[in-house]
Amino acid sequence: MAAERVAPSILGFPHRPEWGAGAHRKALAGHLRRCRDHAGVGSRQAARCISASESTLSRVETGLGALKDGQVEQLLDLYGVGEALERERIALLVHEAAQPEVWQPFAQVTPVSLRPLLAMEPAAQRIISYEPQLVPGWLQTEEYAQTVLWAAHPTAPRAHIEELVRLRCQRLQMLRRSTQPPVLLAVMDSEVLRRQIGSPGVMYRQIRHLLRLLDELPYQLFLQIASLEVGAAGVIGHPVVHLRFFTPDYLSDMVYLEQYEGAVYHDKPANAERYLAVLNNLCGVASLAQHSRSLLEEALKHWR
Known part of the structure; x- marks a missing residue:
């Protein structure tokens, strides 16, 4: 008789708010995908459970989309995840994943390609x-960064460049x-x-x-x-x-x-x-x- 597969656990992923929303969303996405695979639930069935399309579910499972608390609970019920500690940790991940991204104070100027x-x-x-x-960008002074960014965006408004400089220089704080x-x-x-x-x-x-x-x-x-x-x-x-x-x-x-x-x-x-x-x-x-x-x-x- 084949040994029963061990259910995936999220308890090894700590609650670290300083890691940012992106990391928590990515960890949550991978865990939900592993839970679905372990339960043997197809993507169509899971998507119907939360009244969403399969493409929406796919975005969620790759960390590109987000779910509401109630939808996550519905998926956990469908996947048979009943352990209190597991669900408690998942709720923390959902909370952190919903926080503002580190780049969001600079959303008007942050290139989409740099956000991940x-x-x-x-x-x-x-x-x-x-x-x-x-x-390297983390190590640039404000005046060096400003010179580089002006060269890359010669027609940009001064306020735009100043925001990009602030974004670049604050990355060192981590x-x-x-x-x-x-x-x-x-x-x-x-x-x-x-x-x-x-x-x-x-x-x-x-x-x-x-x-x-x-x-x-x-x-x-x-x-x-x-x-x-x-x-x-x-x-x-x-x-x-x-x-x-x-x-x-x-x-x-x-x-x-x-x-x-x-x-x-x-x-x-x-x-x-x-x-x-x-x-x-x-x-x-x-x-x-x-x-x-x-x-x-x-x-x-x-x-x-």
């Missing part, structure tokens, strides 16, 4: 970022939080330190800012600089961000590939692992993180 990254990065355990052209802050491993090309963005003064203050951050965040920020001599290992023409989460059983790795007018996301394990291997290879040939301070100090002399 902004929503999920607060829940990351580790972020690996590669930037071939610019200082590294400063007291509870389980992410670790950021940022890799950038050495030419970033020589490419003039704005005036020499802007560059000088930006590099000085990087040095201060290395002092302020010794356990959360690791910076590596890749020289032109790294060869083929460093031939990545666009920014790449890889997120790994505290709860891999509920949140799979996510990759963000920035493009000129948009972005591509990958969360299938094979794709995420492929990009992680590329980034790890790049980290292996870039300067060691402990050498970054001396490289930054050399660049500071250049702009002084």
